[in-house]
Amino acid sequence: MDTRLYTTIYRVLNIATFVIVLLFICNTNISSFSAGYITKTVTVTNSIGSIQANYPIDATFDTTTEIIAGRMKSNCGDIRVYGSDFATPLTFAFLNCNTTFTSVVFVIPSIPVGTSTYYITFGDNTLNTTATPLTVFDKYEMFTATPTCTLSGSAVWDSVNNWLQLTPSTAVTNAGYCNYAGYIPGVAPNRGYKVWFDTFTGTVGTATGGQAIWQYAFDNTPTPTTEDAAGLGGAHFNIDEFNARFCYNGAGAGCAGTATFATTNANIANGIWRSMKATYSQTTKELYENSTLRVSTTLGTAPTLTNTNFGFGGRTTASRAREHRMRNFALIKYNELVTLAISSNARPIDTISLTLRNSTDTANFTNLCDFGDLSIISVGSCQYRIKYSTTARNGYSIQVRTSGPLISESNNVANATAGTGGSGGTNIVANTEGYGVIITPGSCTNGTNVLATAFNPLPGNAVLFNYVSPTTVLSCDGPNIPANTDTTNTILVDQRAAISGNTLGGIYTQTVTWTVVPNY
Known part of the structure; x- marks a missing residue:
């Protein structure tokens, strides 16, 4: 007042x-002020040099703390996003509710050059969600229905559990793929993208390790037979239990490469779902596991950006067999010249x-x-x-x-x-x-x-x-x-x-x- x-x-x-x-x-x-609406401010800086139309922004913050404190519904249904006038509702969706790394992704109709501010609100338990992920993401698959990708090799859709099993744990050589043929992510000429997906590598198997599960883009084949991008012309983000590491490799580089490309993790085959987020740009490639940055590199041979295969792969051998699964896939265009800062504290505006x-x-x-x-x-x-x-x-x-x-x-x-x-x-x-x-x-x-x-x-x-x-x-x-x-x-x-x-x-x-x- x-x-x-x-x-x-x-x-x-x-x-x-x-x-x-x-x-x-x-x-x-x-x-x-009413405590019914809590607000986080998101400051976006557009350094591209031109207005960006219908641009998606990923604002990641801790919703678990808000839910435990009673300031947010347990299903995140009270989240809303507003434009710089704090009045115009923006189209949005969210991923990984009730975690410390919930992504609220919203589309800004026109981002001006320079800095602008947007608002995320929550705190009214009478509200139900208005999230529309199918209109926010370029690709969005929760695998509750028949996948829109082409499954090949050992890959099968589990319609009960809503996941893809890319490889079983049987001791034979297997490779399975979910391929979006004819699809090139991002926007020319840079083709940057940001992708979310969950992975699972089972504990049951042979020997001391299986092989890997990976997300690929710009490959020259719909059935990439290896997690290493050599000869495939693409860009790969790998969760590689054989080499016990997370890594990025571009065309010509393998997951056994230098530490700049990879982070060692000996617990990949632990039978636990992990939430992955990868960002690709021509300059920087990053891979997050449960919000922790595992890989950040500017290295790697540039992929052939006109190749039209995008998807997920998993591989085992007879001597190293593990089950590989993936689920909860979402993707948006990305440009590292559009950055954001989100307020650390939520408060009544x-x-x-x-x-x-x-x-x-x-x-x-x-x-x-x-x-x-x-x-x-x-x-x-x-x-x-x-x-x-x-x-x-x-x-x-x-x-x-x-x-x-x-x-x-x-x-x-x-x-x-x-x-x-x-x-x-x-x-x-x-x-x-x-x-x-x-x-x-x-x-x-x-x-x-x-x-x-x-x-x-x-x-x-x-x-x-x-x-x-x-x-x-x-x-x-x-x-x-x-x-x-x-x-x-x-x-x-x-x-x-x-x-x-x-x-x-x-x-x-x-x-x-x-x-x-x-x-x-």
């Missing part, structure tokens, strides 16, 4: 002069402000509003704007509270009547005592400003301006983020006063408090 308080002082000297003195006091009360400005929104309103010499032949008018900014997704209301009527000792200026929703109110005219306000609501940047009935009179009339408890003046159903000089998305206040020959002299005062109340 953001509040501005001021005191209006009218001096009536020989029924002639009115002066308004205003005192501004700002108080932002964060505790008034607190971007809220309220300022009193002059009528043209070119400067802050001064502390003196002088009607000059007010006589029975004129009407005094004091105009200023209420400029308020809030990213509250469900809008806000503007409230007013006064100390009472415009009063001098026991004498008060006659009040205008309240509006009645497009009618009512009082026309403040010369030589007739009266005091009231005309509110011109303007617009809000995302939604519609609606005047409360009492502040919506017959056009041209002023309304009652005497409320000793907070009273809603108007409301909007969306955020408001006005521009630097903005006479559209701000409220014009016009306080009007007139005197008659019977108005008693004196100093007339009234204290007014304006408040913006966000609705999260």
Whole structure:
């Protein structure tokens, strides 16, 4: 809640002069925010040099902690993603809910060059998911239905457990593939991509190790017979239990290569599912296991980016047989020149402000509003704007509270009547005592400003301006983020006063408090 308080002082000297003195006091009360919506900010930097259309962003963060703390539903169904205006919903999906490495992937219709900010919210357990993975990912297979890849060799689909068994554990030479023929990931010319998949290497088998399971791209054959990319023209990310390591190899390099390409892991064949994420660009190749970076390299022979085979393979030999499985596959385009930073802490969003400005929104309103010499032949008018900014997704209301009527000792200026929703109110005219306000609501940047009935009179009339408890003046159903000089998305206040020959002299005062109340 953001509040501005001021005191209006009218001096009536020989029924002639009115002066308004205003005192501004700002108080932002964060505790008034609803805890129902928690927000993470995602700052995206586009260094490509051109606007990127329909670009997917992978924001990875810990949802387990949020779920345990009761701030997120256990199925992540309350996650939502919003554009830089914190109002426009963005298409999104998520992977690996209730882990320390949940990926929330959302599509930005147009990423500007430079830096822009987006918002992930959660915390409302009444919401159900609106995630649409089929529209977010270039490829998406949870293997709940017949795979869209071509299975060959020993590969079979397990329709009960929703996985692919690429090789069984029988002691024979096997090779199985899930190949997306004719598919080249990413966007020309760089063809960068990011891929998620789960792998499983069984404990049951022969000898001390099997062979490997791998994800491949740009291969020249739909049945790559080896995890090593030599002769296949492609790029391979390997989970290789024979060599006991994770590795990347481009055309011509093997998983037994240098440590720059690989990270040793002797526990690959442990019968446990692991979540893998790989990123490929012409510069850097990275492989993550359960969010831990296992491989990062700039080395490797460049693949032939026009080769049109993409998929997954598994291999065993008669002397080294292990079961290899994969599941939960998703893929997006990727460019390492689009980077992001996600806030480490989730919190109620607190971007809220309220300022009193002059009528043209070119400067802050001064502390003196002088009607000059007010006589029975004129009407005094004091105009200023209420400029308020809030990213509250469900809008806000503007409230007013006064100390009472415009009063001098026991004498008060006659009040205008309240509006009645497009009618009512009082026309403040010369030589007739009266005091009231005309509110011109303007617009809000995302939604519609609606005047409360009492502040919506017959056009041209002023309304009652005497409320000793907070009273809603108007409301909007969306955020408001006005521009630097903005006479559209701000409220014009016009306080009007007139005197008659019977108005008693004196100093007339009234204290007014304006408040913006966000609705999260």
